[in-house]
Amino acid sequence: xxxxxxxxxxxxxxxxxxxxxxxxxxxxxxxxxxxxxxxxxxxxxxxxxxxxxxxxxxxxxxxxxxxxxxxxxxxxxxxxxxxxxxxxxxxxxxxxxxxxxxxxxxxxxxxxxxxxxxxxxxxxxxxxxxxxxxxxxxxxxxxxxxxxxxxxxxxxxxxxxxxxxxxxxxxxxxxxxxxxxxxxxxxxxxxxxxxxxxxxxxxxxxxxxxxxxxxxxxxxxxxxxxxxxxxxxxxxxxxxxxxxxxxxxxxxxxxxxxxxxxxxxxxxxxxxxxxxxxxxxxxxxxxxxxxxxxxxxxxxxxxxxxxxxxxxxxxxxxxxxxxxxxxxxxxxxxxx
Amino acid sequence: xxxxxxxxxxxxxxxxxxxxxxxxxxxxxxxxxxxxxxxxxxxxxxxxxxxxxxxxxxxxxxxxxxxxxxxxxxxxxxxxxxxxxxxxxxxxxxxxxxxxxxxxxxxxxxxxxxxxxxxxxxxxxxxxxxxxxxxxxxxxxxxxxxxxxxxxxxxxxxxxxxxxxxxxxxxxxxxxxxxxxxxxxxxxxxxxxxxxxxxxxxxxxxxxxxxxxxxxxxxxxxxxxxxxxxxxxxxxxxxxxxxxxxxxxxxxxxxxxxxxxxxxxxxxxxxxxxxxxxxxxxxxxxxxxxxxxxxxxxxxxxxxxx
Numbered sequence: 326x327x328x329x330x331x332x333x334x335x336x337x338x339x340x341x342x343x344x345x346x347x348x349x350x351x352x353x354x355x356x357x358x359x360x361x362x363x364x365x366x367x368x369x370x371x372x373x374x375x376x377x378x379x380x381x382x383x384x385x386x387x388x389x390x391x392x393x394x395x396x397x398x399x400x401x402x403x404x405x406x407x408x409x410x411x412x413x414x415x416x417x418x419x420x421x422x423x424x425x426x427x428x429x430x431x432x433x434x435x436x437x438x439x440x441x442x443x444x445x446x447x448x449x450x451x452x453x454x455x456x457x458x459x460x461x462x463x464x465x466x467x468x469x470x471x472x473x474x475x476x477x478x479x480x481x482x483x484x485x486x487x488x489x490x491x492x493x494x495x496x497x498x499x500x501x502x503x504x505x506x507x508x509x510x511x512x513x514x515x516x517x518x519x520x521x522x523x524x525x526x527x528x529x530x531x532x533x534x535x536x537x538x539x540x541x542x543x544x545x546x547x548x549x550x551x552x553x554x555x556x557x558x559x560x561x562x563x564x565x566x567x568x569x570x571x572x573x574x575x576x577x578x579x580x581x582x583x584x585x586x587x588x589x590x591x592x593x594x595x596x597x598x599x600x601x602x603x604x605x606x607x608x609x610x611x612x613x614x615x616x617x618x619x620x621x622x623x624x625x626x627x628x629x630x631x632x633x634x635x636x637x638x639x640x641x642x643x644x645x646x647x648x649x650x651x652x653x654x655x656x657x658x659x660x661x
Numbered sequence: 662x663x664x665x666x667x668x669x670x671x672x673x674x675x676x677x678x679x680x681x682x683x684x685x686x687x688x689x690x691x692x693x694x695x696x697x698x699x700x701x702x703x704x705x706x707x708x709x710x711x712x713x714x715x716x717x718x719x720x721x722x723x724x725x726x727x728x729x730x731x732x733x734x735x736x737x738x739x740x741x742x743x744x745x746x747x748x749x750x751x752x753x754x755x756x757x758x759x760x761x762x763x764x765x766x767x768x769x770x771x772x773x774x775x776x777x778x779x780x781x782x783x784x785x786x787x788x789x790x791x792x793x794x795x796x797x798x799x800x801x802x803x804x805x806x807x808x809x810x811x812x813x814x815x816x817x818x819x820x821x822x823x824x825x826x827x828x829x830x831x832x833x834x835x836x837x838x839x840x841x842x843x844x845x846x847x848x849x850x851x852x853x854x855x856x857x858x859x860x861x862x863x864x865x866x867x868x869x870x871x872x873x874x875x876x877x878x879x880x881x882x883x884x885x886x887x888x889x890x891x892x893x894x895x896x897x898x899x900x901x902x903x904x905x906x907x908x909x910x911x912x913x914x915x916x917x918x919x920x921x922x923x924x925x926x927x928x929x930x931x932x933x934x935x936x937x938x939x940x941x942x943x944x945x946x947x948x949x950x951x952x953x954x955x956x957x958x959x960x961x962x963x964x965x966x967x
Contacts, residue, residue: 356852360771377918381856385720388857388890463789464702556708556739558732560862562920585886592860599879611740646866646918647728648700648707 326501328513330485331492336367337511342417343367345569349421350385352378352539361385361425362416364525370420375636376459381568382425383432385418387590388446389565392576393444394586408439410447413478417505419455424638426456426467426480434630435571444588453501456481458494465639467652470532473636475524488519516617527637529652534633535624537659541624542582545616553654556647561592563618563641563649593617615649623655664796666781670715670820672721676751677818678776681718685748691774694748695741697726697732701877705789720861722750725790727783727800728866729912731758734768735871739931748774752783753808755946756869757910764949766907767871775816779822782806786917799946801830802913802926838927850895856921857894859887863915863925869908876900898928906914906932907954 343349343364353362359371384578395402429449436445459466459475467565468474478484487494496517497503506513548558561614564570572592578584591598594615599608608614626634635651642650678696684880685691698709698719710733711717730749733741743755749758756777762768782794782803792798804827833953838846863872864877877897879887883902886893909929916926936942939962940953953961 390890558865559859560865562862565858565860566920576887578888589888644920646862650701653701
């Protein structure tokens, strides 16, 4: 379904959704840092700020930290209480950049594979994604290199493209998107002929992902890993800002009397990630840990699910403390 | 008002670094050199380790050379070969970390070949690497720098750095926070620490975080909650600030790399200020095996004992 919505009506839509008790999450400035956060009014949507929020949209489904169970002990009586996913709120994720929205269906594969992760899947079921095309970017952006685009609609239920003269061309891509438009049809107009604003134009040439994978298939051991990642300092910044990284750790925290079991983001860059109870660590050096990051994104996930675990958002490039540039690395591999 | 900052000496500095690197590698004075090299993004630079004289041409110095490379010489970074004498490109602020590491018996002066950089300043973390250096784009630490020209190196290019007088952002911000009531100050830090995502970038780039196993990675017993929640976040940052007191010399790498913009260097500068006031001590100027927090003298200030 194709429609048009003015900026004013889009704001009205968000305010109506908030008033109806929906959780509306959009890029919002938190003490100067742009993050996807729940809005209390449409005015908080920081549309003019830098195109990408500092962290990705994945946390709408896969939070940085969440309780998955709690326990209490009184005398000999132990009570364990599960978290009830039915209580997760209905959510509308607005202004999601194409690289963030496209990562969500990629994550569906792993969270609904042999084990159905009810925390992820229930949030996913209850969330409507409103994607927004990018009209600006920087030289860390490389969505086009991994086969996506600044107006990629993958993952979006409703997609907005800014048009000349203001407002957005809208297109729906799912029942959720259709329902959102149908329930607020007074705010949407028929599509007009306004031209879309010029889109961002990432500079990196499209990778030959088949060729990249073919090289990775044969080069688990290769001196290139040392030259790529000897300088990696082993933090989790790249994984934590990534829209597609999804490893987590489960910890029990509390006292003998009461406590919680929590699920936290984890990162393969950490030394502790593969540290065995025996003391042995199969990834005993940083290049082996960084190799896993590239392998997982461009080989293992493809082997398992036929997809690439990278949407070219460029966050890891912008935020790597030591300037490790995944786009440059994959480009080099594709030319080997 | 935006003041331009002249970085024109950096091209001559780059040439001098390359020539010296070529010489010391070809003469066998060092086995490797840790320096900076240009990267893909326009104007950007990244750390590199070279071991052949022909690789000297890869080295560069520019306002995008933000890293403190001293971190690579610590025992925490096992991937960097430590055999023989190692060359390292250092700004004045980075040199202070090396001086501290020597004081803590982590490095020996004779194992290092120090290539000092006359530095007018580097870019702030949030700035695109190809941006011109100005009073607005310069890293906050550079406004308070007292080491534009590193002292005691084996080689320093002859260029003279000139940096205009700039805002002292940390001093001003510390003064602002000191003027708050304790509860207002607590509210400020609570908000800052709530942003932490426990990516440990601050720890991983810190030259003084060289512990074989960080206390905060232990789970038997667990000392600090690992979840990115207020209690564990606050404990983590305060433990770290305390562990760095009297050691941190202000390279501000922790703050530069924080993906969540937590002003971590404020904690370290505040601790440094306390050390200066209580013990007239400043970290990073001379190799000192007995810093004020690991030694006792009768004249030490004892007013804190109540």
